[in-house]
Amino acid sequence: DIQMTQSPSSVSASVGDRVTITCRASQGISSWLAWYQQKPGKAPKLLIYTASSLQSGVPSRFSGSGSGTDFTLTISSLQPEDFATYYCQQANSFPWTFGQGTKVEIK
Amino acid sequence: QITLKESGPTLVKPTQTLTLTCTFSGFSLTTSGVGVGWIRQPPGKALEWLALIYWDDDKRYSPSLKSRLTITKDTSKNQVVLTMTNMDPMDTATYYCAHRPVAGTAFDYWGQGTLVTVSS
Numbered sequence: 001d002i003q004m005t006q007s008p009s010s011v012s013a014s015v016g017d018r019v020t021i022t023c024r025a026s027q028g029i030s031s032w033l034a035w036y037q038q039k040p041g042k043a044p045k046l047l048i049y050t051a052s053s054l055q056s057g058v059p060s061r062f063s064g065s066g067s068g069t070d071f072t073l074t075i076s077s078l079q080p081e082d083f084a085t086y087y088c089q090q091a092n093s094f095p096w097t098f099g100q101g102t103k104v105e106i107k
Numbered sequence: 108q109i110t111l112k113e114s115g116p117t118l119v120k121p122t123q124t125l126t127l128t129c130t131f132s133g134f135s136l137t138t139s140g141v142g143v144g145w146i147r148q149p150p151g152k153a154l155e156w157l158a159l160i161y162w163d164d165d166k167r168y169s170p171s172l173k174s175r176l177t178i179t180k181d182t183s184k185n186q187v188v189l190t191m192t193n194m195d196p197m198d199t200a201t202y203y204c205a206h207r208p209v210a211g212t213a214f215d216y217w218g219q220g221t222l223v224t225v226s227s
Contacts, residue, residue: 001170001171032212034212034213034214036154036213038154042219043203043205043217043218043219043220044154044203044214044217045217046213046214046215049211049212049213049215050212055215087153087154089154089156089213091212091213094159094167095156095167095168095169095170095171096144096156096159097156098146098153098154098155098156099153100153101153101154
């Protein structure tokens with residue numbers, strides 16, 4: 001299985017801050033990476049697919065980059081509704097695997 | 108508009124078999140390239156991918172759970188069913204089904220999830 005490691009596990013930030021979350025794959029996955037946002041008690045929401053493609057309806061302050069083994073999710077200006085947990089997921093090979101999550105908390 | 112909804116028991120006993128149904132609308136599992144997957148999340152923990160079924164009945168499973176999982180589809184009812192045998196308290200989790208779009212490598216629509224507790 002491909003292991004996905006996110007860092008940091010949690011980050012405290014203020015509204016308006018730029019936040020970057022990193023996801024590293026245990027082997028190369030080309031650009032087959034997605035990012036999800038999950039709020040407490042809710043299902044995950046797709047933000048980014050194929051590493052850098054913004055899902056329809058997702059605000060442009062969210063962006064993704066990377067290829068191979070190293071990827072980033074950036075929130076350019078954190079908004080109150082962005083406080084949540086973020087997961088990366090690889091789809092290069094089965095089983096699809098998720099990272100352990102990064103919780104973005106209010107500073 | 109695509110919607111999915113999970114249904115099934117909220118409580119099962121250890122060693123029992125869990126059967127979950129995903130009922131969906133807004134797409135067809137006869138459309139080439141489409142898939143429906145199952146993902147679970149133990150309380151306070153990360154997401155875990157379980158299984159995926161494609162329009163052509165190709166099926167993929169998590170290797171660690173493959174011996175216990177079966178995924179099937181009923182296109183006439185717009186349903187996907189996941190069965191998991193020999194349930195254990197460690198299987199306590201919220202179970203989600205989700206839509207994989209044509210040629211997609213992510214899940215773009217998710218059900219609300221259903222919490223399954225395994226306890227005697």
